[in-house]
Amino acid sequence: MNYNPLAEALNAELSANGCPVFDMLSAQGKAIFFPSKGILGQGAEAKGSEINATIGTALEDDGSPLTLPCVQKSLNLPKTSFLYCPSSGEANLRAEWKKQMIIKNPSLADKNFSTPVVTAALTHAISCAGYMFLDAGDEVIIPDLYWDNYELVFENGRGAKIVTFNTFKNGGFDTEALKAALANSKSSKKVVLLNFPNNPTGYTATETEAVEIAKILTDCAAAGNKVVALMDDAYFGLVYEEGVTRESVFTKIVDAHENLLAVKLDGPTKEDYVWGFRVGFMSFGFKGATAAQLKALEQKAAGVVRGNISNAPSISQKILLAAYQSPEYAQEKAEKYATLKKRYDIIKNVLASHPEYAESFEPMPFNSGYFMCIKPKGVDAEKLRQELIAKYSTGTIMLSGLIRLAFSAVPTEKLEKLFANIDACIRGMK
Ligand SMILES: Cc1ncc(COP(=O)(O)O)c(C=O)c1O
Structure with missing residues (x-):
């Protein structure tokens, strides 16, 4: 395969001194590069010139962005927010997010990982990870209770194959099933995706389980496999119980083994309640990674971004940067966490004070995030979902025979009724 010389240079970094990361890349991941010598690079070189006829934005005669006042009037932001951000993202936001990652995951403080x-x-971050690490026919190992969009991203988008393992055993995460899934997969390159807090179950590994998961991944890498561990941390930080891991599993694997590439996919969508802003992040780390190797992975990721969306929304990046730097951020975030935690506590109380609900459904383990799931007893989950809408004006999601309840979206005073409706509906159907 003939690579562009810029890709060659990145690949040389990622295979220098026996570095295994080059072999973890997909064919497209090997070929991708950030076109630093193209329009963007030439534009950067021309910065500060008296006449700058490089970049495809439009400027007024005074050099300010040329904008329509009817667009501008809806924005309480400077006109510069109309301009592009770099493909790798607004530099200050990237630095700020890294700082926030360390605040939220204190054990990252002395660890080496990319910007x-x-x-x-996040959907795009997951898709970019697929681009970089999955070829058609490759397997992605995922617990069997997973966010259904992984199918479109990995199977439809990449031609990869999702291989699942059992999620729960004895009320906790089935780490043995993860270990068996790794052992059973034929290829020596293993791509694994874990999502805590989980959609749809609302489950996060306990601290003990997180240690075990990290050990399983590390042992698999130590056995000579090349392991790419994708951590979908979409709902990071929304943990409601003691003993449940507060830090991302990324912190435990980021420097665990040379053959274990940790990829953290996170962002403000759910954590900071900005679903429509469309900003997320991809970060990389592996044991012994040099600064140049981490930079090479960043450049490849930026090349993927450049090649499919060019760059993420500038307005959103500017607003988020201002928010992270504002003194109210931590306090406001704590208040919203308290709103969701209160709903979680109420649900626990409702379930505890209605033992008769156990005749109608079984709650799946949950301790975090936006959701919880129930397994209906004696009725079909899809029929139950339809009946709940038709007779009880109650909307839920049916996934893998379970009913998913997004308590994040249900007003606190309606939670009692939500479960009463489900119980009554199931009894009626039986
Ligand atoms: C587990 C999980 N990952 C990723 C996403 C995608 O998030 P985003 O809206 O940032 O693309 C979702 C959204 O529902 C999710 O539940």
């Missing part, structure tokens, strides 16, 4: 690359939110 996050900005994507157009």
Whole structure:
């Protein structure tokens, strides 16, 4: 395969001194590069010139962005927010997110990992990871209760194959099933995706389980496999129980083994309640990574972004940067966490004070995030979902025979009724 010389240079970094990361890349991941010598690079070189006829934005005669006042009037932001951000993202936001990652995951403080690359939110970050690490026919190992969009991203988008393992055993995460899934997959390159807090179950690994998961991944890498561990941390920080891991599993694997590439996919979508802003991040780390190797991974990720969306929304990046730097951020975030935690506590109370609900449904383990799931007893989950809308004006989601309840979206005073409706509906159907 003939690579562009810029890709060659990145690949040389990622295979220098026996570095295994080059072999973890997909064919497209090997070929991708950030076109630093193209329009963007030439534009950067011309910065500060008296006459700058390089970049495809339009400027007024005074050099300010040429904008329509009817667009501008809806924005309480400077006109510069109309301009592009770099493909890798607004530099200050990237630095700020890295700082926030360390605040939220204190054990990252002394660990080596890349600067996050900005994507157009998490779906796009997951898709970029697929581009970089999955070829058609490759397997992605995922617990069997997973966010259904992984199918479109990995199977439809990449031609990869999702291989699932059992999620829960004895009320906790089935780490043995993860270990068996790794052992059973034929290829020596293993791509694994874990999502805590989980959609749809609302489950996060306990601290003990997180240690075990990290050990399983590390042992698999130590056995000579090349392991790419994708951590979908979409709902990061929304943990409601003691003993549940507060830090991302990324912190435990980022420097665990040379053959284990940790990829953290996160962002403000759910954590900071900005679903429509479309900003997310991809960060990389592996044991012994040099600064140049981490930079090479960033450049490849930025090349993927450049090649499919060019760059993520500038307005959103500017607003988020201002928010992270504002003194109210931590306090306001704590208040919203308290709103969701209160709903979680109420649900726990409702379930505890209605033992008769156990005749109608079984709650799946949950301790975090936006959701919880129930397994209906004696009725079909899809029929139940339809009946709940038709007779009880109650909307839920049916996934893998379970009913997913997004308590994040249900007003606190309606939670009692939500479960009463489900119970009554199931009894009626039986
Ligand atoms: C587990 C999980 N990952 C990723 C996403 C995608 O988030 P975004 O809206 O940032 O693309 C979602 C959204 O529902 C999700 O539940």
